[in-house]
Amino acid sequence: MATDSRSTGRAEAPARGATGGRRRAGRRVAVLVGVLVLLCLPPWWTLLAAGTDWPLPVVAAGTAVLLAWAVGFPFLMVRGHRPRSRDDRAARIADTSLGVVWVLWTCSVLGALADLLLAAAGVGGAGRARLVAAAVVLLAAGVLARGHHEAMRVPRVRRLDVRLPRLGAGLDGTRVVLLADTHYGPIDRAAWSAGVTEAVNALDADVVVHAGDIADGTPVQRRAQAAPLGAVRARLARVYVTGNHEYGSEAQGWLDRMAELGWEALHNRHLVVERGGDALVLAGVDDVTAESSGLPGHRADLAGALAGADPDLPVLLVAHQPKYVPHAAAAGIDLQLSGHTHGSQIWPFRYLVRLDQPVVRGLSRHGERTWLYTSGGTGFWGPPFRVFAPSEITLLTLRAGEGG
Incomplete structure (x- = not known):
């Protein structure tokens, strides 16, 4: 049975395009997941896991909060920032939470470095990790309060x-x-x-x-x-x-x-x-x-x-x-x-x-x-x-x- 190579080529072209589109979408999803993991990992480690020895319910609750944010954030961003049909409430939640997580990320990285230096100097003992975690939370809260005031004032x-x-x-x-x-x-x-x-x-x-x-x-x-x-x-x-x-x-x-x-x-x-x-x-x-x-x-x-x-x-x-x-x-x-x-x-x-x-x-x-x-x-x-x-x-x- 004869096959029209031109028809086959036309059929293969959309298939290749669809495959390429799926690959690009897959790469975008992989990048997004990677970014969200990188944003959540330092706060999770410094506040919950790095020798803090919190009770299991505390660790589970903190992990659940970070995981819920990572899953919900992309949907809130899309809903809140669609050009023609913006949902301002979703945008406010997404934007504010992103700022909170970013400041917490920065403070957590600084806290982890401080913990390493204190450990190397033999300072702090068994409770050091909890003190560092508490300091990170207080620092982040202070930075966010001041940062919000700076953003909202004339x-x-x-x-x-x-x-x-x-x-x-x-x-x-x-x-x-x-x-x-x-x-x-x-x-x-x-x-x-x-x-x-x-x-x-x-x-x-x-x-x-x-x-x-x-x-x-x-x-x-x-x-x-x-x-x-x-x-x-x-x-x-x-x-x-x-x-x-x-x-x-x-x-x-x-x-x-x-x-x-x-x-x-x-x-x-x-x-x-x-x-x-x-x-x-x-x-x-x-x-x-x-x-x-x-x-x-x-x-x-x-x-x-x-x-x-x-x-x-x-x-x-x-x-x-x-x-x-x-x-x-x-x-x-x-x-x-x-x-x-x-x-x-x-x-x-x-x-x-x-x-x-x-x-x-x-x-x-x-x-x-x-x-x-x-x-x-x-x-x-x-x-x-x-x-x-x-x-x-x-x-x-x-x-x-x-x-x-």
């Missing part, structure tokens, strides 16, 4: 001068207020948002910048939390660019919403502000993830943003991620303002953030002309904690001329 103002040699004398002393990563989300922070607006207005800004990641959710879902941004005051301009999180929650919708609130959306475009007879170009680009979103017209396009701008004028560029700075430096940008890193948000994530970004927070120089300021973030993402990474509202005073 940020302190960080002030610094930035000298731009090409800035005209008429613009010397221009006050630029930078917000970034407000991440309006599952926890209703409308009152916090109003507090941020009040703090910004007290700074008497010439320009207010929002460097993206405005929310986790659609403009409809986060309407009340974003509303206070409409009351932000600035003498010359209020400008905004998209962050990577907008591309999971209606990026164009957020551009439209910010325009509705009176902000200029720097969607690969620029505007010029003037003071004292001198001019400054305010330019912005979409986030570097925009092109992969598939949204027509969304990509980081610096050439488009600067099209038609006078090349002799100084340029302040807003780009969500610090790693865009090589493009800024190559174009001779005077100052790039960014966010994205959250200053690492929860220690010791700064060492992982540094693998992806050139700077975690603060002012840095790139190339012959370009300054980059990376905000530590105004809000928080996910776990409602900030550990050794305070939030900020930034006041940058632009200074003209050489020096300093």
Whole structure:
């Protein structure tokens, strides 16, 4: 009986695709299980198993709690963070529990190291493991309480001068207020948002910048939390660019919403502000993830943003991620303002953030002309904690001329 090789090939191709899909899914599940085991193992070992000699019911109860979290966490995350149908209650539980487990993991690792050092020094005796376990729990509780307070309060103002040699004398002393990563989300922070607006207005800004990641959710879902941004005051301009999180929650919708609130959306475009007879170009680009979103017209396009701008004028560029700075430096940008890193948000994530970004927070120089300021973030993402990474509202005073 004859066989059509072309038909066989067509039949085999979907089969190979299905097999490959199953393998990829299997790898993802294996990675997830591995991560969850690594997160749970140090707390389990330090608190329950490393010579603590707790009664069996205590060990069983503690093990059951960690196991229940590991099993339930992925389902809560998926349910809580689906782009179109977010369950804010599930998100709050998943995000908060992740922060708790991460801090407990860090404290448990430190506790295990302390236990080894004490054992090597012959300190503590038979009760040492229980004392270490108790210390780990108390330390984690203190860190979490402080970290939650830091995340939920209105940020302190960080002030610094930035000298731009090409800035005209008429613009010397221009006050630029930078917000970034407000991440309006599952926890209703409308009152916090109003507090941020009040703090910004007290700074008497010439320009207010929002460097993206405005929310986790659609403009409809986060309407009340974003509303206070409409009351932000600035003498010359209020400008905004998209962050990577907008591309999971209606990026164009957020551009439209910010325009509705009176902000200029720097969607690969620029505007010029003037003071004292001198001019400054305010330019912005979409986030570097925009092109992969598939949204027509969304990509980081610096050439488009600067099209038609006078090349002799100084340029302040807003780009969500610090790693865009090589493009800024190559174009001779005077100052790039960014966010994205959250200053690492929860220690010791700064060492992982540094693998992806050139700077975690603060002012840095790139190339012959370009300054980059990376905000530590105004809000928080996910776990409602900030550990050794305070939030900020930034006041940058632009200074003209050489020096300093």
